[in-house]
Amino acid sequence: MIKKVMLLLFVAAVPFMSVSQTKDSLFTVRINAAKMPLTAKIYLLYQKDGKKIVDSATQGNGIFVFKGKIERPIYATLVCDTTNIGFLGMLKKRHDKQDALRMYIYPGQVALKTSSQVIANARFVGKGINSDYFKLEQILRPVTEQRNKISELMETADKANSVLLNKKLDSLSLIKKAIQLKFINGNPGSFIALSALQEYAGPFPDLVVIEPIFKRLSVNVRNMPSAKEFWKFLSDQKGLNPGTLAPVFVQNDTSGKPINLTSFRGKYVLIDFWASWCGPCRDTNIELVKIYNEFKGRNFTILGISLDGLDGKDAWLKAIEDDGLNWTQVSDLKHWENAVAKLYSIRKIPQSFLIDPQGVIIARDIETKNLGEKLKQVLPVE
Numbered sequence: 001m002i003k004k005v006m007l008l009l010f011v012a013a014v015p016f017m018s019v020s021q022t023k024d025s026l027f028t029v030r031i032n033a034a035k036m037p038l039t040a041k042i043y044l045l046y047q048k049d050g051k052k053i054v055d056s057a058t059q060g061n062g063i064f065v066f067k068g069k070i071e072r073p074i075y076a077t078l079v080c081d082t083t084n085i086g087f088l089g090m091l092k093k094r095h096d097k098q099d100a101l102r103m104y105i106y107p108g109q110v111a112l113k114t115s116s117q118v119i120a121n122a123r124f125v126g127k128g129i130n131s132d133y134f135k136l137e138q139i140l141r142p143v144t145e146q147r148n149k150i151s152e153l154m155e156t157a158d159k160a161n162s163v164l165l166n167k168k169l170d171s172l173s174l175i176k177k178a179i180q181l182k183f184i185n186g187n188p189g190s191f192i193a194l195s196a197l198q199e200y201a202g203p204f205p206d207l208v209v210i211e212p213i214f215k216r217l218s219v220n221v222r223n224m225p226s227a228k229e230f231w232k233f234l235s236d237q238k239g240l241n242p243g244t245l246a247p248v249f250v251q252n253d254t255s256g257k258p259i260n261l262t263s264f265r266g267k268y269v270l271i272d273f274w275a276s277w278c279g280p281c282r283d284t285n286i287e288l289v290k291i292y293n294e295f296k297g298r299n300f301t302i303l304g305i306s307l308d309g310l311d312g313k314d315a316w317l318k319a320i321e322d323d324g325l326n327w328t329q330v331s332d333l334k335h336w337e338n339a340v341a342k343l344y345s346i347r348k349i350p351q352s353f354l355i356d357p358q359g360v361i362i363a364r365d366i367e368t369k370n371l372g373e374k375l376k377q378v379l380p381v382e
Contacts, residue, residue: 024069025107029078031122032113034062037082042119046076046105049337052309054087066105072225073106073129073191080119104129104191132192136183143176181213189218194227203348204365207234236345242362246271246355249340251305251330254317259330261303262359268300268378270371271353273346275307276319281350285323287368292327294372298379299357305340306331307349 029044036059044055044066057064080099081090090098101120103110111125124130137144150165150172157165180196187193194217201210211234214222221227239247250260261271272288274281292302304325308316310333320329332339338346344353354363354374363374 024071027068027070027105027107028109029064029066029105030109030111031057031064031078031119032062032111033059033064033117033119033122035115035117036062036064036080037117039084040080040082040117041084041086043079043081043087044076044105045079046074047336048074051335052311056087068105070105070107073104075102076105077102078119078122082117104133129191132187132190133195136180136192136196139179139183140176143172143179147172184213185216188216189221191221191224191226193217194221194224194230198230198347201234203351205234205237207237210234233345233347240344240353240361240364242364244361246353246359246361247343248359249343251332251340253328253330254320259303259328264301264303265359266299266357268357268375269355270300270302271305271344271355272302273305273307273341273344273349273351275349276312276315277308278349282319282323284350284368285319285325289324289326291368291372291375295375295379298375300375300379302327304329305338306333307335307338307341307346309333309335 031042033040033042038059041056041058042064044053044057046053048070053068055066055068057066078101079090081087082099083089099119101112101122103112103124106129110130112122113125114122124134147169150168154162154165177200180200184193184197184200197210197213197217200213214227214231214234217227222231238244246261248261250258253259261269270288274285276282288302292300302325304320304327306316306329308331312335313333316329316331316333319325330340344351351365353361354366354371356362356378362378363371366374
């Protein structure tokens with residue numbers, strides 16, 4: 001599904017978001033696809049500086065070429081249209097299987113070749129980031145396929161089977177992490193080792209475990225902008241754990257009024273990072289509304305931080321209304337470049353921080369099923 005492909009693309013780009021920009025360099029993607037129909041069009045989707053970019057190319061003598069400027073490797077997706085329905089048409093047919101290939105673009109040239117009319121069958125010419133990426137993907141494929149099958153079964157499973165399926169997913173996650181760790185240790189000079197380590201570490205890394213692995217990466221890899229940002233992310237975790245003062249910020253609400261976190265002093269506040277385009281966030285909103293309605297009269301409130309982009313302001317406002325979010329909402333509409341998200345080192349959503357009346361973090365990323373119990377413990381009895 002192209003909509004799903006786009007969502008995964010833009011979420012996956014998070015680890016490579018820029019903290020401080022450096023000079024962009026030219027990248028070229030050259031696709032040799034002589035058997036493609038003359039009317040075929042290929043789209044290149046990626047995210048740069050928090051903006052979604054959709055580029056397109058038609059062939060010239062069987063060659064498709066994309067050019068642009070970026071300052072680091074970026075996760076991207078190629079999508080091929082051989083039916084002449086256009087990009088918007090492909091979005092409308094999002095439930096159909098799309099011809100897509102995920103890859104990396106980076107300063108320099110990326111060369112691909114396909115001997116069919118399917119871009120998903122393309123192979124990369126020469127060694128480099130993408131050859132390492134596909135090497136790891138091939139090793140992980142059996143695990144990925146099993147996870148996908150179990151996820152499909154989960155949609156119709158009863159409670160008892162859901163428990164068993166979740167245990168299988170947990171087991172597969174451990175297998176995946178073991179494969180990633182082996183690849184990281186065996187390829188310390190690869191950018192993909194860094195990428196795998198970021199996923200291996202997760203949003204709440206165990207620094208005792210992750211820092212030594214990071215330091216075993218080659219000097220060249222550790223000097224990459226993405227690696228420096230990852231190291232900053234690891235360092236920032238020490239200041240975002242329970243018992244530390246929540247970083248103070250000011251951001252505008254839906255009417256453009258600046259909202260300062262300190263204005264909530266004296267209340268227990270759940271800082272909730274979400275976005276209108278985030279399915280799991282919208283599901284979580286259902287439970288948050290119930291919790292808010294139960295505890296709003298007991299010195300508790302919620303402060304929503306939206307990671308919607310400038311082009312998603314209407315969707316953000318509609319989601320607030322549709323989901324019944326009757327608490328303060330703020331955003332600078334910069335997508336993953338949201339200043340508060342950066343301040344709190346947000347690498348996935350939904351994510352939350354529960355702070356006490358003095359502004360001290362007392363819980364982090366607490367599940368909604370446990371949030372109610374936590375609030376009953378800390379809030380004054382009615």
